[in-house]
Amino acid sequence: MKTDFAKLDRAFNPRTIVVVGDKGDNKYLWLTAQSEFKGALYSVQIAPQEFDGIAALGVKNFTSLMDVPDPIDLAIVSVPRVVAPRVLDDCIQKGVAAAHFFTSGFAETSTKEGINLEKILIEKSQAANFHLIGPNCMGIYNPRVGVKQSPIQYSGIAGPIGLISQSGTHAINFSIEAHLHGLNISKSVSFGNGIILDSADYLEYFAQDKDIEAIGIYIEGPKDGQRFFRVLKETAARKPVVIWKGGRTDAGSRAIASHTGALAAQAAVWDAAVRQCGAVTAANMEELIDILKAIIYLRPVKGDRVAITGGSGGLSVAVADAFAEAGLQVPRLTRKSYDEFASFFSLIGGGYQNPVDTGNANSREMKRILSILEADDNIDNIVLLLTARYKSMYLTDQIINATIDMRNSTSKPVAAILSYSFSAEYMEKAQTLIKKLQDGGIPTFVSLERGALALKKTLEYYRSKNSQKTE
């Protein structure tokens, strides 16, 4: 099948959406999810007992897709699996640009009936070159126009991230978690069994979408590995791609079989192939969010030598361990820097070997400390440690402002780490500080390990990019 980007443009930026088969049992999930949609929303439902519920949502219902007056850009299909082929017939006949089949119960169940029904969907779609998304998935999310995969997603904001996820749970969780960490979606698709449009198709489409600056992928297994890696390499040459592969282990692979029916690959082989293409691997949701955030916010990372400041005592030891264990260097500073520190820095309750431990009065000298680290030839990257538990918000604000000022006048990547307590109070404080830092262009990570890994992976991305340039 030939992917038609014009059809995908209509599906991802629809003017008219039709939800087929939404019902009260499911709390009208799909109509409710589109309540902030800026275009025309219709329902198709033949069961009379649902008519009042649909009318109560202010949505016009038709008893046949053929009766909908407008051209349909996106159909969201939530019908029992046995009805799916008939709805697909209607979509094709009506000239729907693309249909997202939420309906599940196909090959992923390993049942004869499921496998057979999936085969019918494939044959019909292929014959008509019909753009079917799914089945067994949560479909499209475009927060700008209010097309959503779940009522709990945000709308009205447009971010730089394109997300391609075989899992609907991960697609929705990513959008919410990344948003809470200050990273927003441009477009996202959950594609489940991927029987017609597969990961490579979405990747090709997102590669040419100018609103998407970086792409995140959760994948269980591409249908056509060779094509996937070819498209991945082409895409990664144009914009950063970070991939979380589900089913890295035998146990995970077995879970995949009953989830989307994809075939598993050996983790080491997969990782090597991804890196070969110039893309970056992530091992879980947190890494996917953190690495994309680092890549979007950071200046190009050119080396592995990190200066760290802001911590105190045991925390300085822990952060040095975390960065070194992630494969980064926390080197000694230059003689020149040490001489400057010696001229003012109090060693009582502090230290400046690197990490520059400011768990004492030295924290008031952060501007000076940062300027020494910025000028140090042994240092490629600067990391600020903060805590949401500081007593003095005034001092914390001063430190943040000094770091943002420095960030705006250096070519060195600057990141921050702000660990928070497992309490709502400290989390709220942490979020305020993180927003301030990120509004100032400084990506902020919520644990030592997460910050270290995100920086390391961003370095890997730039190294791979540079080595491909010189090939």
Added chain:
Amino acid sequence: MKTDFAKLDRAFNPRTIVVVGDKGDNKYLWLTAQSEFKGALYSVQIAPQEFDGIAALGVKNFTSLMDVPDPIDLAIVSVPRVVAPRVLDDCIQKGVAAAHFFTSGFAETSTKEGINLEKILIEKSQAANFHLIGPNCMGIYNPRVGVKQSPIQYSGIAGPIGLISQSGTHAINFSIEAHLHGLNISKSVSFGNGIILDSADYLEYFAQDKDIEAIGIYIEGPKDGQRFFRVLKETAARKPVVIWKGGRTDAGSRAIASHTGALAAQAAVWDAAVRQCGAVTAANMEELIDILKAIIYLRPVKGDRVAITGGSGGLSVAVADAFAEAGLQVPRLTRKSYDEFASFFSLIGGGYQNPVDTGNANSREMKRILSILEADDNIDNIVLLLTARYKSMYLTDQIINATIDMRNSTSKPVAAILSYSFSAEYMEKAQTLIKKLQDGGIPTFVSLERGALALKKTLEYYRSKNSQKTE
């Protein structure tokens, strides 16, 4: 020096505390920290400008330690380093049971003056067999009697954990974080440079304390490695010990040198020695908390085969990967279990290969699902997945109740994982659910990876314990 447990009993359970040298510049940190102390609290301060501030706290001040009328169980010393030897003289002369020196600026600064002053403290203490805690540390925490290392710590609660930490930051952070995760302190000590009483002394003391069920350690380096590992082995034979070693890398070791001046050991050698002693290694604060929690709450872990249920779709894949990557098995269930599942379990949007994916109507059958897993001969441990984002709290409560019921009637370890969003709202919900689970005896972890690691380490602990028995 011979450790005198009677002196330590007085210091850890004091009836009289004297704070020496507290001042307004430091917001009377140490007097404020003891504001919930149930015994007699006095101040010793010679600076007249501090008298009003101390009186305002309702604390009686003396201008000499010798004037304090009661026998002193614990002195907390917060004076400039040059004054430290004179205060130590007074403590010795007055017969103080033990003194915690918050004062820093000794050998950890690598300055001649600091090294020399530390030497004087050592000589004086050794000559008098004086029990000096520190210097350069946060001292003792006993929440039951209200002796605290920081005003932000809790009091009035007694938990099962003894914590020995070379770092004051980590000691305080551990107490607060572990508490937020439902794990409380019996006694804790931050011992900094450990020039007189060292890690091994506190370990010996906590080993014989009947209120302490498990011991956590943050250590940068023991003074006497041979003695430390001997005491560790003796202690680990009596109760679980979990150790987080700071300075696992060259960068971390350098940070240690300016923190507490301890000598670093190679990480692999250290880990092997710890395991040889029957203790458990942790790589960071999170692991220290999670492993102690698992060991305190779980029934003995006898095997590595885990059944997981409660997740949905992509989450089932992710949890299977996380447990397998932690070195645990997520095996197929028995034929008998599969036959039972086949009789009622809907495969549409679910699966029961293990993980048992209940992201559909099957979640209403959790009682039945758990009972099948409990009886399955291929399964040693059962893990429940929950989310704070469930729509139906009624269903969530039913699932939690069913799991607690099962936990109370099985010898298999039962744990739960509840991931939460980076938002205050979901964190509050998560905390409510975690409390409910843990009150029911089910340790609950806040990410897939953290849960997997805690279970794996607890299994390692029991395997080591059993192999030592049979030696």
